[in-house]
Amino acid sequence: xxxxxxxxxxxxxxxxxxxxxxxxxxxxxxxxxxxxxxxxxxxxxxxxxxxxxxxxxxxxxxxxxxxxxxxxxxxxxxxxxxxxxxxxxxxxxxxxxxxxxxxxxxxxxxxxxxxxxxxxxxxxxxxxxxxxxxxxxxxxxxxxxxxxxxxxxxxxxxxxxxxxxxxxxxxxxxxxxxxxxxxxxxxxxxxxxxxxxxxxxxxxxxxxxxx
Amino acid sequence: xxxxxxxxxxxxxxxxxxxxxxxxxxxxxxxxxxxxxxxxxxxxxxxxxxxxxxxxxxxxxxxxxxxxxxxxxxxxxxxxxxxxxxxxxxxxxxxxxxxxxxxxxxxxxxxxxxxxxxxxxxxxxxxxxxxxxxxxxxxxxxxxxxxxxxxxxxxxxxxxxxxxxxxxxxxxxxxxxxxxxxxxxxxxxxxxxxxxxxxxxxxxxxxxxxxxxxxxxxxxxxxxxxxxxxxxxxxxxxxxxxxxxxxxxxxxxxxxxxxxxxxxxxxxxxxxxxxxxxxxxxxxxxxxxxxxxxxxxxxxxxxxxxxxxxxxxxxxxxxxxxxxxxxxxxxxxxxxxxxxxxxxxxxxxxxxxxxxxxx
Numbered sequence: 001x002x003x004x005x006x007x008x009x010x011x012x013x014x015x016x017x018x019x020x021x022x023x024x025x026x027x028x029x030x031x032x033x034x035x036x037x038x039x040x041x042x043x044x045x046x047x048x049x050x051x052x053x054x055x056x057x058x059x060x061x062x063x064x065x066x067x068x069x070x071x072x073x074x075x076x077x078x079x080x081x082x083x084x085x086x087x088x089x090x091x092x093x094x095x096x097x098x099x100x101x102x103x104x105x106x107x108x109x110x111x112x113x114x115x116x117x118x119x120x121x122x123x124x125x126x127x128x129x130x131x132x133x134x135x136x137x138x139x140x141x142x143x144x145x146x147x148x149x150x151x152x153x154x155x156x157x158x159x160x161x162x163x164x165x166x167x168x169x170x171x172x173x174x175x176x177x178x179x180x181x182x183x184x185x186x187x188x189x190x191x192x193x194x195x196x197x198x199x200x201x202x203x204x205x206x207x208x209x210x211x
Numbered sequence: 212x213x214x215x216x217x218x219x220x221x222x223x224x225x226x227x228x229x230x231x232x233x234x235x236x237x238x239x240x241x242x243x244x245x246x247x248x249x250x251x252x253x254x255x256x257x258x259x260x261x262x263x264x265x266x267x268x269x270x271x272x273x274x275x276x277x278x279x280x281x282x283x284x285x286x287x288x289x290x291x292x293x294x295x296x297x298x299x300x301x302x303x304x305x306x307x308x309x310x311x312x313x314x315x316x317x318x319x320x321x322x323x324x325x326x327x328x329x330x331x332x333x334x335x336x337x338x339x340x341x342x343x344x345x346x347x348x349x350x351x352x353x354x355x356x357x358x359x360x361x362x363x364x365x366x367x368x369x370x371x372x373x374x375x376x377x378x379x380x381x382x383x384x385x386x387x388x389x390x391x392x393x394x395x396x397x398x399x400x401x402x403x404x405x406x407x408x409x410x411x412x413x414x415x416x417x418x419x420x421x422x423x424x425x426x427x428x429x430x431x432x433x434x435x436x437x438x439x440x441x442x443x444x445x446x447x448x449x450x451x452x453x454x455x456x457x458x459x460x461x462x463x464x465x466x467x468x469x470x471x472x473x474x475x476x477x478x479x480x481x482x483x484x485x486x487x488x489x490x491x492x493x494x495x496x497x498x499x500x501x502x503x504x505x506x507x508x509x510x511x512x513x514x515x516x517x518x519x520x521x522x523x524x525x526x527x528x529x530x531x532x533x534x535x536x537x538x539x540x541x542x543x544x545x546x547x548x549x550x551x552x553x554x555x556x557x558x559x560x561x562x563x564x565x566x567x568x569x570x
Contacts, residue, residue: 087456
């Protein structure tokens with residue numbers, strides 16, 4: 001199954017498949033992604049499903065699923081991602097705002113003097129990307145040169161609030177545009193042949209915020 | 212029933228940003244909607260009463276609102292709209308209540324559950340949510356400077372107000388301290404973790420783990436013996452996993468100059484790795500995680516025991532576990548090779564050798 005829109009009918013998902021939720025009132029804009037956190041299960045458009053995701057907070061929670069995609073992952077890879085999650089889960093019982101970043105998609109908080117890592121902040125897409133990196137799958141090219149410009153209007157759709165000075169707290173300084181990794185890009189990365197997903201990261205293009 | 216969309220923003224430092232959509236609800240309905248950082252429930256009990264519960268992560272704040280009327284509302288005890296008092300509210304709810312007022316087109320007096328408590332903007336509040344109490348974060352703590360955070364933590368009376376101390380410890384993890392502050396804070400934080408891991412209070416868990424991460428991140432390799440007691444298993448709040456993880460991170464950022472510089476500490480980490488390196492233990496994700504963190508720490512501190520440990524990993528023949536261990540050791544090599552100052556020859560060679568064993 002490539003990445004699909006569930007209007008095409010129900011699909012059976014496996015653990016750590018990628019699930020996405022669209023913005024309300026926006027038919028195609030994907031505002032959020034996470035990892036499906038159940039054993040094999042059939043889901044249909046709008047079902048509320050259990051996910052591992054950076055809400056924020058990073059948690060085992062639920063989202064309404066509208067779009068789905070998968071590599072697919074092998075059982076061994078699922079074990080690796082589960083083990084990785086056990087290593088970081090102690091780092092997230094904190095204020096949701098403090099564990100979240102928009103740009104870059106992940107960022108380590110380090111001690112200022114020793115540079116020892118304390119914990120990692122994520123965006124929702126960043127968490128999905130990093131989980132796949134644990135099994136050596138680079139879903140997206142995330143270097144700034146590879147990412148399309150994202151304008152305040154799109155940020156407003158993605159996050160539901162007016163861009164303003166507060167954005168700098170999440171890594172978006174100035175008035176934009178920014179090179180932000182958006183949730184929809186992850187679905188486009190998964191809408192490719194299996195071997196290509198594993199072989200090379202997808203280069204997002206303008207318009208990929210919709211799926 | 213039409214759906215309207217409302218956006219609220221607030222320019223505080225961390226932007227208590229609320230964005231949500233709600234339906235025009237019937238007076239008696241309850242609705243649950245998502246907002247950026249969790250969920251809220253809005254329940255209209257009657258025409259003049261409302262309950263709002265705002266979930267933020269593991270916290271749920273519950274508020275009650277009472278219609279206080281307007282100048283046109285002669286039945287109300289409150290005829291002066293300017294007498295609206297907003298007591299004991301945090302920023303999020305402040306914003307939320309503005310939206311309720313917009314929606315209902317009348318002012319509301321609000322107070323936090325439970326009604327009779329004193330306004331308390333300067334201390335953490337312990338609330339009862341379901342069967343367990345949770346801390347909520349007060350605005351003042353978010354505004355503290357590094358000096359104020361350090362002073363608050365080191366205050367001899369700090370533990371008299373545990374909810375506040377717990378939240379300050381969490382905030383400290385996001386704070387940059389000077390070397391002088393770190394020298395005082397690190398031993399205090401690690402000692403706090405050691406004292407509180409047996410408190411029996413589940414609310415201490417997040418603060419204990421955070422204290423270990425922050426305290427350990429401030430240590431130089433020469434100070435790492437202070438972490439040994441936190442490796443001990445069997446406490447009500449488990450501290451060994453986060454401690455082993457931090458050991459790896461300390462030496463990853465500050466590589467040793469020689470092999471086996473930290474023999475006693477390495478022996479303890481080695482015991483952990485050995486106890487978990489069997490096919491039964493590593494089927495449990497948490498045990499597998501602990502074993503890999505221990506191997507990473509041993510390699511990072513350049514313990515000569517690492518070689519024997521990775522040979523055990525090879526003998527286990529569990530492909531995914533070997534692959535993941537190898538991947539992480541390769542990451543360590545990559546971190547070391549990106550340092551402006553090269554890692555000393557023998558630790559580097561030891562790491563290269565153990566990687567080769569697993570390849």
